[in-house]
Amino acid sequence: MITYLENQSRAPSSSSSAASAASAAVISDLDGDAAELEAYGRDFGGMTLAVPAAVIRPSTSTDVAGAVRFARSNGLSVAARGNGHSVHGQAAVGGGLVLDMRALSSPIALVRAAGAAYADVPAGALWEEVLEWGLAEHRLVPASWTDYLGLTVGGTLSNGGVGGQCFRQGPQVANVAELEVVAGDGEIRVCSPRCNSDLFFAVLGGLGQFGVITRARIRLLPAPDMVKWIRVVYSDFSRYVSDAETLVGRAGPGLLDYIEGFAFVNSMDPVNGYSIVPFEPKFSFDPKRVPQTAGPLLYCLELAIHYNHGDDTVDQRTVEMLRPLGYIEELEFHKHVSYVDFVSRVKRTEEEARANGSWDTPHPWLNIFVSAANIVDFDRKIFRKILRRGIGGPMLVYPMLRSKWDERMSVVVPDGEVFYLVALLRFARPPPVGPSAEEMLKENRKVLDRCRSAGFDFKLYLPHYRTQNEWANHFGETGWRRFAGRKARYDPAAVLSPGQGIFPL
Ligand code: FAD
Known part of the structure; x- marks a missing residue:
């Protein structure tokens, strides 16, 4: 059964009446509320508003099919909305139909x-x-x-x-x-x-x-029972990169199950500095350990090894794994946590951000896949110049392997076997304490301009562009031909997910 919420006040009348017609065909439980409808026009990014004509809550795939057919035959756009955690309105559909996918009800x-x-x-x-x-x-x-x-x-x-x-x-x-x-x-x-x-x-x-x-x-x-969670700190980014890449190449059962890492500010700054590294305040970060020659940023490699209760080898395995690495001696933090606590760790960040108000402010996040061939220059020209004071949130930088991605998928990554995710996850307090969304967006543009002018091999992850030309560049000549061909084959009327701005009607 589908339930839906119709925009009584803001949608164009043609869309609104179209949605009403939909209700006669496949929709029941009309439950309109302008404020709730408007909430479906926003997302986690908090920078866009595109109010839909109606929100459909499908419980089965047949409901979804009915809604898509209805949208198509009435010249409406339709978008699936997951949990609305996009940052540039990608799941929004102004004047069209939003499918609230959380309503799908089949059991796992x-x-x-x-x-x-x-x-x-x-x-x-x-x-x-x-x-x-x-x-x-x-x-x-x-x-x-x-x-x-x-x-x-x-x-x-x-x-x-x-x-x-x-x-x-x-x-x-x-x-x-x-x-x-x-x-x-x-x-x-x-x-x-x-x-x-x-x-x-x-x-x-x-x-x-x-x-x-x-x-x-x-x-x-x-599921493993437990995780040994490790953080080690570097002042030399080249050494950070070389150790990270050695580790990703050495992965195997019992060796290493997780690798991430982040850049942070070489200062006592409570949001961007030393205090974000230790797991808890009781593990103190001793700044005296940081070499005098260190630059404005330091780098923390974050590693994890899974193990089960009764396995008493994990600490020894950790020692062996860490021995060849070139991090700063004594800037090393360890913690044993349950597997559930480890994979749910960002839940606590969410709770803190909700408490201090930064969950509800705009989030102009920028995610970039940067080729390993350019990552040291990225550090020199971007991290240590444009971003040297931090961004009020994590600046992730860690490697992944292209061979783990299937080239037949639509997603595109840089050339070369190793590339890095650089994720600038801005959590700013509202102005005047923090920067405005426009200031943060300006800084993002500066980062991308620098990537382009330096000739880096990079791709946006969770991409956002304004023109089809930019999308074509994103996919590259062959990739764009394939992407556009697939669109013509599977969604020839271009009704799906207009919020991505790839195929304007
Ligand atoms: P939405 O934002 O609702 O939708 C995203 C796009 O997918 C839209 O175009 C929508 O139309 C389409 N869509 C949604 N559901 C469907 C469906 N069933 N079928 C077809 N299309 C659909 N990403 C990572 O990869 N790794 C991370 O660690 C990570 N951490 C994050 C942490 C936070 C706090 C936030 C806010 C985001 C994070 N993301 C991460 C980004 C996340 O992957 C994207 O926001 C993604 O869009 C998923 O969010 P969502 O389920 O809310 O989808």
Whole structure:
């Protein structure tokens, strides 16, 4: 059953009456509320507003198909909305239909095939719900995680889904065995690497352009009990990079399960400085250990090893792993935590940000994949120049391997086997304490201009562009031809996900 919320006051009358017609056909439980409707026009970025004509809450893929067919035959756009955690209005659809994917109601189910375990998950499920289900029912968990788990399965699969397991397990888009998709023609199709494979790979990282994912079959692994969580600090970025790349090349069972890292300010600044490194205030960061020659930024490599209760080798394995690394002696922090606490760690950041108000301020985030060939120059020309005072939030920088990504997917990454995620995750206090959104956006543009003028090989992750030309450049000549061809094949009327701004009507 579909429930929906119609825009009584702000939508163009044609859209509003079209939505009313939809209600006669497939929609019931009319429940309009202008404020709630407006909330569906915003997202985590807090910088855009595009109020939909109606919000549809589909509980089945048949409901989704009905809504897509209805939108198509009435000249309306339609967008799946996961948890609205985009930052530039990518899930919004002004004057059109928003599908609130959180309403999909099928239960998560365990599937075993060819000796492997999978979860069949409704696309609107949050990753934290998949975690909870897997632990409670089967002691099985997804192989690859994002840092934050309040994101939907369909939302991250439409982008990539990256985190510290990527170097070993691949991104989330590389850990899917099958999808159920409602394409732009309103047909429900099941696809996998062997069946309807072009649609399968199109949708993975496809920015919602080819179909609405309604169900995903996610690869599972046995859940470890515990995690040894380690942070080590560098003053020399070249050494940081060389150690990180050695570690990603050495991954194997029992060696290393997670690698991330971040740049931070070489000062006592309470938001951007030393205090963000130790896990808890009781582990103190001794600035006297930082060499006099250090620059404005330091770098923290974050590592984790999984283990089970009764395994008493993990500390020794850690010592062996760390021995060849060139971090600053005694700027080394360790912690044993449960696996659940580890993968849910950003939940605590969310609680703190909600408490200090920075969860609700604008978030002009910038995520860039930068080739390993350019990352040291990125540090020299961008981290240590433009970003040397910090950004009021994490500045992640860690490597992943191109061979873990499938080139048939829509998502694009730089050339070369190793590339880095650089994530500028701005959490600013409202002005006048913090900078305005416009100031932060200006700084982002400066970063990208510098990347271009320096000739770096880079791609935006969670991309956002204003013109089709920029999108074509993003995908490259062959990639754009493929992307546009897939659009013509699966969503010829271009009704899906207009908030990405790729195919204007
Ligand atoms: P939405 O923002 O609602 O949607 C994103 C896009 O996907 C839209 O175009 C929408 O139309 C489309 N879409 C949504 N659902 C579907 C579906 N079922 N079928 C087809 N298209 C669909 N990303 C990472 O990779 N790693 C991280 O560690 C990470 N951490 C984050 C932490 C925070 C606090 C936030 C706010 C974001 C983070 N992200 C991370 C980014 C996240 O992956 C994106 O925001 C992504 O869009 C998922 O969010 P969502 O589920 O709310 O999707």
